[in-house]
Amino acid sequence: MAHQDAHLVQTCYSGTVNDKLKQAGRLHADLGEQPASVPGLTEALGQLREHACALNEQMRAMEMGQRCGQCAATPGGGCCSAFMAGNADAVQLLINLLMGVDVTYQEQSGENCGFLGPQGCLFLVKPIFCLNYNCSHILTGSEPGHLAALYQRAAAVLRQQTEVEGLLLEELRKCLKPKATVDNLNAS
Numbered sequence: 001m002a003h004q005d006a007h008l009v010q011t012c013y014s015g016t017v018n019d020k021l022k023q024a025g026r027l028h029a030d031l032g033e034q035p036a037s038v039p040g041l042t043e044a045l046g047q048l049r050e051h052a053c054a055l056n057e058q059m060r061a062m063e064m065g066q067r068c069g070q071c072a073a074t075p076g077g078g079c080c081s082a083f084m085a086g087n088a089d090a091v092q093l094l095i096n097l098l099m100g101v102d103v104t105y106q107e108q109s110g111e112n113c114g115f116l117g118p119q120g121c122l123f124l125v126k127p128i129f130c131l132n133y134n135c136s137h138i139l140t141g142s143e144p145g146h147l148a149a150l151y152q153r154a155a156a157v158l159r160q161q162t163e164v165e166g167l168l169l170e171e172l173r174k175c176l177k178p179k180a181t182v183d184n185l186n187a188s
């Protein structure tokens, strides 16, 4: 089991962003684009979508897009830096693909995260490091009620995201073949 888990970690969480994108695309194809084949996954993804949409609504209510846009335009920029793109992993990318997100990565994004589009982050389900929302701009510029709702909704997303990830990892333990390693993906 330990060997199998090490293989799973190497396959889904290691490598470059492009390695993980390739792997997510491969896993998506392996699942036949039919999450219904994994028990409980369709329902869990539906709940995750609801929580993610509720969080996005809260962010809109707090005008975070505007706030982050202003922040990104200042020297040093905002927190969606190129480095942050490396926090994406194949399972989180797979979740977005299963939810119909058009996952595109811009390698030539300069200082910005390659997943940052003109309308903000392109993910419906972000890497967990992107769910902190504890920068000074947000902490000092938000009403306490809004902040509480933001953290409560982010926590709900995180809980459900963890559940979906667990279901997928359980499935991937069964179906991942040794050939699907990052090394082999690099060679393909």
Ligand code: SF4
Binding pocket: 067, 068, 069, 071, 072, 077, 078, 079, 080, 133, 135, 136, 137, 138
């Ligand atoms: S979350 Fe905070 S640090 Fe990041 S871009 Fe928005 S305002 Fe700036």
Ligand code: SF4
Binding pocket: 079, 080, 081, 084, 085, 113, 114, 115, 116, 117, 120, 121, 122, 123, 126, 127, 130
């Ligand atoms: S929130 Fe989205 S765009 Fe920003 S760093 Fe995270 S993945 Fe990149």
